[in-house]
Amino acid sequence: MRVPTTLIVIYYPLHSMDPRSFADETSESRLYVGNLDLRITEAALIKMFSPYGKIISEDFLWHTRGPKRGEPRGFAFIQYSTKEEAILAKEKMHGRLACGRPLMVRLASEKYLEEAAAQNSSKAGCNTIKSGTTSTISGQVSRSAKIAAIKNKLKALDEERDGAKKPKAS
Known part of the structure; x- marks a missing residue:
């Protein structure tokens, strides 16, 4: 006796197969925040950026090895729910002093443009x-x-x- 089988075909649009397209979509609402003073905590960073929109994730980078292990690396990434919120936060926070240092804020997607131009x-x-x-x-x-x-x-x-x-x- 033959058992019927079902073949399920899932169609993925071509652009979804490219990992760079996923990075581009998320990086449009993702900010790079650099030149952070080492005294700034994750909580302080979220508090500084939360007035501009809904933060859905925050990546505060730490040294993982070497003599500075466990210390902040001086930059972070903040993901907003929309591109518009990220742009507003960038406009309001870029150059703003935090612990005496001007913040460098840009869209994460701009990093690729700057590297290509350079x-x-x-x-x-x-x-x-x-x-x-x-x-x-x-x-x-x-x-x-x-x-x-x-x-x-x-x-x-x-x-x-x-x-x-x-x-x-x-």
């Missing part, structure tokens, strides 16, 4: 600073800039060593 401009050599390293818009040094700085340092050390080996003309 990579494009560093390839063009547009944002080199006096020390010879290339920095991104957010002030962080890109990987390629770090590599270039190391190469420059090695070259300078080689030149210094070669100069020391040459006998002095008398």
Whole structure:
């Protein structure tokens, strides 16, 4: 006797299969909060940001290893229920002083835009600073800039060593 079987096909739209699309949807209402003083607690952070909308999650980052283990890392993420609430909080809180330090608040999705812009401009050599390293818009040094700085340092050390080996003309 043959038992009938049922085949269930679940259709997922193509964009839902891409993990970046999920990150983009959530990051539109997710804020990055940086330059936090180490004295600021999770409760204080929630209290500062709650007037601008319903906070559905908060990720306060801590050092997990090394000598600073258990100490705050100085940044956090706050997820609002809507994009509009996140934008309002960003507008109101960016640059605001907390424990004497100006908060850096941006949409989490803006991080990807800044990194892409920084990579494009560093390839063009547009944002080199006096020390010879290339920095991104957010002030962080890109990987390629770090590599270039190391190469420059090695070259300078080689030149210094070669100069020391040459006998002095008398």
